[in-house]
Amino acid sequence: MKMMTECILFRGTPTKMKLISNGLCYGPCPLADQEIEQRITITPTHIWVSRYDYGEGMPYKLRQRFDGRIARENGEAILRAVGDYFKSSDHILPFATDVGEWELILTNENNEEFRFEGSLIPLDTVLDEISSDMRERLDMPFLYLFNGEDNQDKIDRITIEYSRVTKYDKPKDLSDADYDYITWNYSEKLTIDRETETIEYFRKIGSECDTTWKYHVNGGVEQLLDETDADMFEDIEGNPSDAMDNPKESKTYTITIDFAHLPSKTISGSFDRRGLPTEWASFANDLREFLLFYGEGELLDRRFYEAQKLCPGDIIYLSVSFGDTYKTYYYKTEDNSIDVGDLVVVPIGTDGKERIVKVVKKEYFQSSSLPMPFEKVKAVIEKLKPPADEGPAIDCPVLKKKISVDECYDYCCNGFDVHTDTEAEQCDARCEKCRYYAE
Secondary structure, three states, X not given: OOEEEEOOOOOOOEEEEEEEEEOOOOXXXXXOOOEEEEEEEEOOOEEEEEEEEOEOEOOOEEEEEEEEEOOHHHHHHHHHHHHHHHHOOOOOOOOOOOOOEEEEEEEEOOOEEEEEEEEOOOOOHHHHHHHHHHHHHHXXXXXXXXXXXXXXXXXXXXXXXXXXXXXXXXXXXXXXXXXXXXXXXXXXXXXXXXXXXXXXXXXXXXXXXXXXXXEEOOOHHHHHHHOOOHHHHOOEOOOOOOOOOOOOEEEEEEEEEEEOOOOOEEEEEEOOOOOOEOOHHHHHHXXXXXXXXXXXXXXXXXXXXXXXXXXXXXXXXXXXXXXXXXXXXXXXXXXXXXXXXXXXXXXXXXOOEEEEEEEEEEEEEOHHHOOOOHHHOOEOOEEEOOOOXXXXXXXXXXXXXXXXXXXXXXXXXXXXXXXXXXXHHHHHHHHHHOOOOOO
């Protein structure tokens, strides 16, 4: 006789799971051929799956039913992961309104059944990982499981090809030549590949000149593809009919998206704002930041090849600039890690003000050859790591809370929203003493 245990943690060893995932939610009535429910039963060696379309409503119309054997290692791994999740008191069952729902019956070795339910939406990272692992092990990307995210549209590869053809008037010294233009065919090809975990960026600069950059980033390329939605390339505004082409130049592109379980998709057009997908700027910025994160190396970086080891008696003078001025000022430091291009905090004036400045030159002197007397040169307070571009990053002495870089700049330029001129002057005085004050 089976015992049903509700609303308590699972115990024992899981021997079978039954999962019903229903995508019906509030809103317009689903289409008759829209898949609405999936029922899946798994034991260590077998699987049973039933898929249903909405049809005319309850009872749903059967779309597909099948069963078969699965590798024991996969069946046991799935049951173990699901059992461990529902054994833990730390798990958070995802609940939300206006979404589908799932219902799970988990059976242990004593034939006890434990019932759990939740919302069919990605709300719990561990449960999402379990769902993804199940789809991979069963090779069934269409399964809703616990989060409703079938992986049929998982991207395996994105290939972007760009071509520019430019015609230049022939030079005067070639006036006798039997052609009117010199043509430059320039092209680029960028490939993001999940299997090899690489990004390859190829440039054909001329008939006898090309370059290739290749990035191998374990886990990073996979994450980049997972975070890319193929639908972002669908929306293209298109150029109006009266848009004028440049007769001496054409720029075109082709984007090919290869999926794990769906046919490839190709998007092409003219390489300009209206001809490209409307989300191109967002995608290009994310990809650019991904590549720039790995930098340009150290071999040709002057910060590395001009660095020198300190010798006894060496004194480090840094030349720094304030804002856009070309004039520089000396500051001394004992921190040999500070280099050209770094930001440092320095004192200015006599009232304790601090400013953030950029190092434009780094020099080593002995005491006998100082360009400015040591006692007359102020010392750098600290090397600064720039605050994050997003979110609260700066401790504002006026508002007495963390604010973003953009908010800080606005307050520096526009002042604070206070009631009287006296209050405004007091706020401005405190603001001007802050190291982040923008002059």
